[in-house]
Amino acid sequence: MTLTEAAPDEALEAHFEATIARNDRIEPRDWMPEGYRKTLVRQIAQHAHSEIIGMQPEGNWITRAPSLRRKAILLAKVQDEAGHGLYLYSAAETLGVSRLELTEMLISGRQKYSSIFNYPTLSYADVGAIGWLVDGAAICNQVPLCRTSYGPYGRAMIRVCKEESFHQRQGYELLTTMMRGTDEQRAMVQESIDRFWWPALMMFGPPDADSPNTAQSMAWGIKRNTNDELRQKFVDMSVPQAEALGVTLPDPELVWNEERGHHDFGQPDWEEFMQGVKGNGPCNAQRMAHRRRAHEDGAWVREAATAYAAKQRAAKQGETSA
Amino acid sequence: MSNLSAEGGHGAVPLEGVPTGQGVPAPEPEWPLYEVFVRGKRGLNHVHVGSLHAADDRMALLHARDVYTRRNEGVSIWVVRADAITASSPDEKDPMFAPSGDKVYRHPTFYDIPDNVPHM
Ligand SMILES: [Fe+2]
Ligand SMILES: [Fe+2]
Numbered sequence: 393m394t395l396t397e398a399a400p401d402e403a404l405e406a407h408f409e410a411t412i413a414r415n416d417r418i419e420p421r422d423w424m425p426e427g428y429r430k431t432l433v434r435q436i437a438q439h440a441h442s443e444i445i446g447m448q449p450e451g452n453w454i455t456r457a458p459s460l461r462r463k464a465i466l467l468a469k470v471q472d473e474a475g476h477g478l479y480l481y482s483a484a485e486t487l488g489v490s491r492l493e494l495t496e497m498l499i500s501g502r503q504k505y506s507s508i509f510n511y512p513t514l515s516y517a518d519v520g521a522i523g524w525l526v527d528g529a530a531i532c533n534q535v536p537l538c539r540t541s542y543g544p545y546g547r548a549m550i551r552v553c554k555e556e557s558f559h560q561r562q563g564y565e566l567l568t569t570m571m572r573g574t575d576e577q578r579a580m581v582q583e584s585i586d587r588f589w590w591p592a593l594m595m596f597g598p599p600d601a602d603s604p605n606t607a608q609s610m611a612w613g614i615k616r617n618t619n620d621e622l623r624q625k626f627v628d629m630s631v632p633q634a635e636a637l638g639v640t641l642p643d644p645e646l647v648w649n650e651e652r653g654h655h656d657f658g659q660p661d662w663e664e665f666m667q668g669v670k671g672n673g674p675c676n677a678q679r680m681a682h683r684r685r686a687h688e689d690g691a692w693v694r695e696a697a698t699a700y701a702a703k704q705r706a707a708k709q710g711e712t713s714a
Numbered sequence: 715m716s717n718l719s720a721e722g723g724h725g726a727v728p729l730e731g732v733p734t735g736q737g738v739p740a741p742e743p744e745w746p747l748y749e750v751f752v753r754g755k756r757g758l759n760h761v762h763v764g765s766l767h768a769a770d771d772r773m774a775l776l777h778a779r780d781v782y783t784r785r786n787e788g789v790s791i792w793v794v795r796a797d798a799i800t801a802s803s804p805d806e807k808d809p810m811f812a813p814s815g816d817k818v819y820r821h822p823t824f825y826d827i828p829d830n831v832p833h834m
Contacts (some may be wrong), residue, residue, distance in 0.1 A: 417758065421801070421803065429734075430734040433734040433735055434729065434732050434734050436725050437729075437734075438727040438732070439724055439727075442724035442725060442727070443724060467721060468784075471782070471784070475780075475781055478766065478781050479764055479781075482764045482765045482766065483764075485747070485765065489734070489735035489736075490735070490744060491744060491767055492744050493736070494735070495736050497733060497735070501730070502733050503732055503733065504727050504732065505724075505727065506724045506725025506726065506727055507725065507726070508724070508725045509725075519786075529725070530724045530725070533724070534724075534782075544764075547764075548764070551764075555785075565779075593722070594725075594726065595725035596725075596726065597726030597728060598726070604762070605729050619726070632799075656808075669726075669727075669728055694745075694769075695768040697745075697770075697773065698743070698745070698769050700769065700770075701769035701770035704770060705770070
């Protein structure tokens with residue numbers, strides 16, 4: 393090595409930075425800074441956990457769907473969320489973390505999931521409100537992630553986004569159907585929107601001023617927009633949708649600002665948000681207990697499948713050696 | 715409130731104090747990892763779509779159908795154990811692909827053809 397040659401690590405880092413600067417994707421076997429890898433593992437894993445836990449609030453209503461049509465739709469939607477979790481676990485594993493370790497970190501509570509799933513689903517209108525607002529907010533977050541700098545994450549997001557559109561539309565259609573029904577049904581829809589509007593705004597995270605990690609994530613091309621940018625986009629999108637639906641969004645400060653070309657709106661209760669994140673959300677214990685039980689109850693199935701596979705393999709080897 | 719971000723796509727999650735895995739061996743033996751390839755429709759190549767864990771080949775195929783083809787995304791699936799794949803290493807990228815890099819004459823654009831020659 394000559395004196396002018398960069399040290400190997402510096403050369404690798406320069407190559408990584410150049411790839412990011414070119415807007416090219418980083419792929420699993422590429423060299424990457426440890427901070428980049430850790431940020432991705434944390435982000436993708438907790439995104440996956442959110443999809444998996446996210447099955448519970450709506451899964452709650454599958455057995456009580458009002459019609460076979462609604463039941464089939466809800467089953468398909470919840471199954472998609474399982475799929476989203478699996479695409480994302482698969483992406484996280486390319487960073488050198490094992491699936492069982494990821495599951496263990498969720499079940500032990502060491503890694504978290506989005507606190508939106510700690511709110512209860514009290515009526516069937518909630519299935520509609522979740523599809524429209526919660527999946528709608530997820531779309532705002534996830535569409536820019538399709539261009540994230542880590543290849544496997546971006547590809548998983550492209551698959552997810554294709555399916556999210558169905559989630560949002562089925563929710564909105566459910567609500568429009570109820571709005572065409574009785575006064576009681578309209579009241580159910582409004583009540584549900586009143587409960588889910590603020591938690592949906594919280595999904596974008598704290599205001600930018602309180603989100604110091606955003607800058608590094610954006611420099612690495614992992615994140616493409618700030619929390620406030622995405623929240624604003626979501627509010628601007630939702631207002632005309634609420635009007636068409638005939639519901640009121642529960643924010644007295646919500647008003648069009650001609651000068652900014654955007655809506656002004658109030659702040660969610662960040663204290664409630666922090667409590668949810670800390671594990672004190674209304675359904676937090678229930679969600680975790682359910683996930684743990686599902687894992688433990690499934691143990692014998694995993695063992696039986698492993699034993700069966702071993703037996704089949706042995707039989708095959710016997711055949712070929714005979 | 716300083717440790718949170720909308721990272722996580724489906725809603726804000728904490729950033730600090732969250733472990734990112736030790737790469738430690740799993741407590742129970744993990745099912746092998748399979749890579750999944752799907753042929754979108756007749757006439758196209760199989761394309762890599764992701765991976766999954768399964769106890770055996772047959773289960774891998776069934777899981778691949780459920781995870782990666784819920785909306786007619788494919789007419790044919792291949793599953794291959796990840797440990798059976800031999801891949802080029804990114805470290806040897808330059809020497810590995812160098813033999814094709816300097817052979818510009820393999821490309822049609824290398825050749826000047828007069829403008830008045832049709833259909834070429
Ligand atoms: Fe999802
Ligand atoms: Fe969804």
